[in-house]
Amino acid sequence: xxxxxxxxxxxxxxxxxxxASPGNGSDRPTFSAEWAAATAYVVAEAKACGCVExxxxxxxxxxxxxxxxxxxxxxxxxxxxxxxxxGGDFDGVLGCVAPLEVLRAAKExxxxxxxxxxxxxxxxxxTTFGLGMLGSRxxxxxxxxxxxxxxxNKQGQSYLEAGARYGVVAERFDNDRYNPAEYLGMIExxxxxxxxxxxxxxxxxxxxxxxxxxxxxxxLRGTANHAGSTHMxxxxxxxxxxxxxxxxxxxxxxxxxxxxxxxxGRIECKxxxxxxxxDNVSFTIDFRAPADExxxxxxxELRKVLNAAAERRGIEVSITQNEALPAxxxxxxxxxxxxxxxxxxxxSPLPETVSGALHDAAILAPLLPTAMxxxxxxxxxxxNPAEFSRNEDIALATSILxxxxxxx
Numbered sequence: 001x002x003x004x005x006x007x008x009x010x011x012x013x014x015x016x017x018x019x020a021s022p023g024n025g026s027d028r029p030t031f032s033a034e035w036a037a038a039t040a041y042v043v044a045e046a047k048a049c050g051c052v053e054x055x056x057x058x059x060x061x062x063x064x065x066x067x068x069x070x071x072x073x074x075x076x077x078x079x080x081x082x083x084x085x086x087g088g089d090f091d092g093v094l095g096c097v098a099p100l101e102v103l104r105a106a107k108e109x110x111x112x113x114x115x116x117x118x119x120x121x122x123x124x125x126x127t128t129f130g131l132g133m134l135g136s137r138x139x140x141x142x143x144x145x146x147x148x149x150x151x152x153n154k155q156g157q158s159y160l161e162a163g164a165r166y167g168v169v170a171e172r173f174d175n176d177r178y179n180p181a182e183y184l185g186m187i188e189x190x191x192x193x194x195x196x197x198x199x200x201x202x203x204x205x206x207x208x209x210x211x212x213x214x215x216x217x218x219x220l221r222g223t224a225n226h227a228g229s230t231h232m233x234x235x236x237x238x239x240x241x242x243x244x245x246x247x248x249x250x251x252x253x254x255x256x257x258x259x260x261x262x263x264x265g266r267i268e269c270k271x272x273x274x275x276x277x278x279d280n281v282s283f284t285i286d287f288r289a290p291a292d293e294x295x296x297x298x299x300x301e302l303r304k305v306l307n308a309a310a311e312r313r314g315i316e317v318s319i320t321q322n323e324a325l326p327a328x329x330x331x332x333x334x335x336x337x338x339x340x341x342x343x344x345x346x347x348s349p350l351p352e353t354v355s356g357a358l359h360d361a362a363i364l365a366p367l368l369p370t371a372m373x374x375x376x377x378x379x380x381x382x383x384n385p386a387e388f389s390r391n392e393d394i395a396l397a398t399s400i401l402x403x404x405x406x407x408x
Contacts, residue, residue, distance in 0.1 A: 002105040003402055005395035011097040012394075014041060015081065016089040025086035025385030026093075029153065030123040030134075031059075031162040038081045039120055042096055046118060049104045055167035057176035058138035059122035065103065065113035075405050076186045076368075077102070078119030079360065080135075084127045088387020090191045094375060096120055098189045098398040102405060115184065116405050121360045122163070128153050136360040140178045140367055145170035178367065185334045185369035187404060188361040189397050191389050192353070195380025202351045203393035204400065206338055207372035210355040210362040211259070212295050212327035216285040218245070218306065221316040224271060224279035239269050239278035241315045248305050249285055256298050259354055260289045290354045292327050328362040331369035338371055341404035346396065373397045 018038040021027040028035040039061060043053050046063040054062045064074060079095025099118040106114045126132030129151040137143040148159040148170070155162070160170050192198075197205055222238035246264045253262040267283040287302065289295050303319055310317035342350045353374060364370050375397050378388040 002109040003399045009391045026083040028083045029128040030082040049107045057169045057172035058135050059163045059168040060135045061120040064117040067113045073184045074115040074117045076117050076183050080121045080124035084383045087383050090389050095189045102402045136363040186364045189373045191377045192374040193357050193382035197376035204397045205353045205374045206350045207355050208352050210328040211288040211290045213325045214287045215323040217320045219318045220281045222279045225277045227275040236314050237277050238281040241313045242281040262287045328365035330371045334369045334371040342400045345399045
């Protein structure tokens with residue numbers, strides 16, 4: 001198999017150097033100088049093996065062999081180069097360098113130009129503009145220019161403003177949409193970002209579904225009062241109510257199912273003073289499940305138990321759902337293709353898993369045959385400078401991609 005593990009390692013190490021926080025993880029906000037440098041590196045490597053570049057109106061970069069017939073459908077494989085602040089070196093990057101290596105290896109091996117397009121999706125993480133997967137969602141038409149004009153980065157620029165110099169053109173969105181006739185399917189490689197595969201000593205696994213997600217903003221309104229002179233039975237303490245609700249959320253998910261998770265990740269308290277009972281608290285809930293049925297049932301149950309807690313304490317509560325992304329089952333035919341490719345490479349069946357994290361593949365899955373391969377993450381650590389995946393596992397997953405794209 002012509003895939004070069006050393007070259008993959010060099011790619012990852014090189015991209016890791018494009019960071020706004022040297023020595024403290026990968027820090028590449030979308031459309032930043034560091035993000036642009038990482039993108040330019042991948043583009044240069046792809047061009048060196050005979051690829052041509054196209055940037056769509058949403059800011060996604062497409063790279064494919066120059067000799068491909070324009071109207072012949074190809075495989076798509078890619079991921080993202082943006083990172084969370086002080087993140088790891090592998091998240092997203094693996095999914096970009098793996099198809100790059102397939103393109104290089106095929107050329108070195110004297111194979112005909114593979115029917116493969118490498119796509120670098122813009123703003124997957126959501127930390128730059130406060131909303132995730134902007135490039136893929138805009139390309140397929142589920143986000144419009146108005147929404148992209150409303151989101152802002154730390155510099156106060158909208159996605160449209162910050163992306164203008166990198167190919168984002170709102171006026172071209174409608175004429176530059178994803179065209180299903182141009183693609184055979186989408187295969188995304190990614191690190192697992194969880195401990196399961198590492199604990200089970202599974203280097204590579206086949207992802208059969210991507211969990212859906214619902215996110216909520218919860219606001220509690222009580223009464224501010226003196227911490228010393230207000231009896232415990234006379235309080236309408238919004239923060240105490242929030243504490244009870246957070247424990248409810250934590251206990252709620254396991255009752256729904258073994259792969260259901262719920263997280264309170266952000267909380268704000270007012271007046272936030274040491275001797276004042278809190279009168280206003282807001283917090284977020286991130287609720288994920290591998291099937292839409294869990295999301296639908298969980299939505300009603302979650303609202304019920306949170307409203308009951310607020311009523312017991314005499315607290316006013318509002319629960320606003322601000323995002324709903326469905327669970328995405330991977331394509332059975334493409335899963336079978338990857339199973340067959342894996343058996344030709346490793347001579348044994350791949351283990352199978354479900355992705356709790358969202359990926360650009362989830363955006364393409366309702367529109368195009370889509371599947372994913374996971375590579376084990378050491379101790380499940382991700383979004384952290386300690387993030388690590390073994391290079392031999394990365395090379396193995398890339399070899400399976402090579403076989404799936406170029407095999408008969």
